[in-house]
Every structure is written in structure tokens, then in C-alpha cells.
Amino acid sequence: MSTPRLVAVTALAPAVWGTTYAVTTEFLPPGRPLFTALVRALPAGLLLVAVTRTLPGGGWWWRAAVLGTLNIGMFFPLLFLSAYRLPGGVAAVLGALQPLIVAALTRAALRENVPVHRVLAGIAATAGVCLVVLRADAALDAVGVAAGLLGAAGMAAGLVLTRMWGKPDGVSDLALTGWQLTAGGLLIAPLTFVVEGMPSTLDGAAVGGYLWLGLVGTAVAYTLWFRGVARLPALRVSLLGALSPLTAALLGWLALGQALSPLQLTGFALALTATVLGQLPAPPVLRPRTRPVRPDDRRPEISRRT
Incomplete structure (x- = not known):
């Protein structure tokens, strides 16, 4: 699969997650956040394990437990x-900070160079989400x-570890x-029942x-x-995570009759543009410049006395 197509397919996940707010408020019983998290995670996980008939082996037992805790068990x-203790907009902005946390963890844990334009895209996307929500x-x-x-920090850590560990052959x-x-x-299960x-x-x-x-x-999107x-x-x-609150805002406008002000539309355009630009290669102005080596720059060879 080509990289642009892989990015587009991956972007479907946060877009689908953006429907969670509308589904929760319109169809689900109120005051059941843990039960909702449990129903999202455990049945889908057991279904995928049953379909694939594959269990972890060796060190992947504890790795799967760590990733499941960070990405699902702690995050949900x-x-x-x-979301219950903060206005939805504030909660969405905190989640939108995830790319900046990922940038720091990528540099610290993976020792990878962090492209400046993607960090700038993360800042711009967060600002756009702020204006929207x-x-x-x-x-x-x-x-x-x-x-x-x-x-946000837990899922960012889970994302970086998933990248670092890959998956078994x-x-x-x-x-x-x-x-x-x-x-x-x-x-999540014992917390839900207690x-x-x-x-x-x-x-x-x-x-x-x-x-x-x-x-x-959950099953498809994750x-x-x-x-x-x-x-x-x-x-x-x-960076694709910004599509989640943007989708939620778009659904609120299309399906729930929620108006979008000119300022919100500006933020929507800013966040969407930053997300797209963050997927592109670094522009020439942000690429490190290297000067061609000239003959005069080469160190003269030191002849060895015989």
C-alpha cells in the first residue's frame, strides 16, 4: 500500500472516533462512562482474538498488557x-496536545529526528481545535x-511504544x-462493576x-x-488525531443542528490544513542545508615517514 493511501486509511480511525460524542449523547444511557468503555473494548478484543485464533507468545504477553493498558485500559x-468533569471543548483540546507529547517521546525514546514542520503543524492543529471547540x-x-x-500522555506513550516494538513476525x-x-x-472490567x-x-x-x-x-478503527x-x-x-474533534464538530452541525461561527470555521480550516501539511515532506526552507564538499575542504593526507 502506498504511503498516501496508508495515511488516508489510518485517518479513518480518528474520523470514526469523532462520532462517539453524538452516539453517546443521542443513544446511550447517561452516567455510564466506565460501562461504555468496557463494552467498547472487551467484546471487540475477544472477538478479534477468536477470529484470528492467535495468542501472544514469549515477551509479547507483557508487551500486549502494557500497550493495552496505555492505549485502552488507562486511556478510556x-x-x-x-469529558464528564470538563466542558467538551476543554477535554478535546487536552487530547489535541497529544502530537506535541509524541514529538517529545519520539526524540527521547526512539532517538529519531523530529521534523520541525510537523511540530509546527501540531501546534497549529491544536490552535485550530481550540478555536473550534x-x-x-x-x-x-x-x-x-x-x-x-x-x-493524552498515556496514549502518546502507547503510540510510541507500538512504533518501537512493532509486532511479532x-x-x-x-x-x-x-x-x-x-x-x-x-x-476496565473490575472498575466498572465496583x-x-x-x-x-x-x-x-x-x-x-x-x-x-x-x-x-473500536474493532475496525483501532x-x-x-x-x-x-x-x-x-x-x-x-497529527491525524485532530480529525476526531473536527468530525465531532461537523456532525454536531450536520446532524444535531449546532451552529458554527465564523471563528469556529476559521479554526476548522486551520486545524484541517495543519493536519494535511503535517503529512507532507518538509518544505525546502525547513530542510537542513548541506554545503557540497569542495576540494579545498578536504584534509591533506599526511605522508608517513619510511
Whole structure:
């Protein structure tokens, strides 16, 4: 698969995640963040493990547990905690900081050069998301802010580790995704039963919403996401995350009748443009310049006395 096509397919994941807000508010029972996280992760993970009939081997047992904890088991509850304690716009902005965290971790853990234009794209995309989702009366909550930042940092670390570890030979993207979803779901399960318990009833709309989030929003989307992470630079993939709040805003306008002001439209265009430019090679002005070696620059050879 060509790189542009791989980027486009990977971008489908955050675009699908952008439907989570509309599905949650319109179809799911309120006040059930942990149960929603559990239903998203564990059934999808078990389904992928059953379909692929592949279990981790050797050191991949603990690696799958670590990745599942960072990408799913820790991220989902913190995401919902942040969303419940903060206005949606503030929570989205905290999530949009992930590319900058990925840039720092890429440099520290992978020892890879971080292209300047992608860092600038991450800053511009975050600014654009701020314009789209933030409101002047947005209130801050210390616990919510801490949860949002910790969730973004955890998923950023999971993204970098996924890139660093790759996957075992002969193991499919579906299997690796299934391992992580199962590990994360098993971590969420006891928290769900202790803190929330099971909902008393679920109507048809809720069942349909959970099926969408579990099958499409999790099993399919995370498979596409981890596939891209394994084949593309981590920072390049993380920049695509801005598509999630942008999709949520677009759906709110198209399906829920939420108006978009000129300032929000400007932010939308800024974030989308920055995300696209972040996928392109560095422009010549930002590439390191090298001067051709001239004959005068070469060190003279020192003859050895005989």
C-alpha cells in the first residue's frame, strides 16, 4: 500500500472516533462512562482474538498488557473522566496536545529526528481545535485537567511504544489489536462493576449505539490505527488525531443542528490544513542545508615517514 493511501486509511480511525460524542449523547444511557468503555473494548478484543485464533507468545504477553493498558485500559476511563468533569471543548483540546507529547517521546525514546514542520503543524492543529471547540465560559476542573493530560500522555506513550516494538513476525494487525483491546478491557472490567455496576435496562437505540462503538468505533478503527502506527512515523500518525474533534464538530452541525461561527470555521480550516501539511515532506526552507564538499575542504593526507 502506498504511503498516501496508508495515511488516508489510518485517518479513518480518528474520523470514526469523532462520532462517539453524538452516539453517546443521542443513544446511550447517561452516567455510564466506565460501562461504555468496557463494552467498547472487551467484546471487540475477544472477538478479534477468536477470529484470528492467535495468542501472544514469549515477551509479547507483557508487551500486549502494557500497550493495552496505555492505549485502552488507562486511556478510556481517563478520557471519560475528563469529558464528564470538563466542558467538551476543554477535554478535546487536552487530547489535541497529544502530537506535541509524541514529538517529545519520539526524540527521547526512539532517538529519531523530529521534523520541525510537523511540530509546527501540531501546534497549529491544536490552535485550530481550540478555536473550534473552546467557549469563553469554559470552566476548568483540576481533576478533569489532570485526567485529560494523563490520558493524552498515556496514549502518546502507547503510540510510541507500538512504533518501537512493532509486532511479532507472522502476527496480523487484527490479532495485535485484539490483544490490546482484551488487555485493556480486562483492566476496565473490575472498575466498572465496583464503581458503576450494570445498567438495569438497555433499549434498542442503546444496543445499536454500543454495537457501533464496539464494532466500528473500536474493532475496525483501532485495527486501522495500529496498522498505521506500525508503518508510519509516530508523530505523523498522532497529527491525524485532530480529525476526531473536527468530525465531532461537523456532525454536531450536520446532524444535531449546532451552529458554527465564523471563528469556529476559521479554526476548522486551520486545524484541517495543519493536519494535511503535517503529512507532507518538509518544505525546502525547513530542510537542513548541506554545503557540497569542495576540494579545498578536504584534509591533506599526511605522508608517513619510511
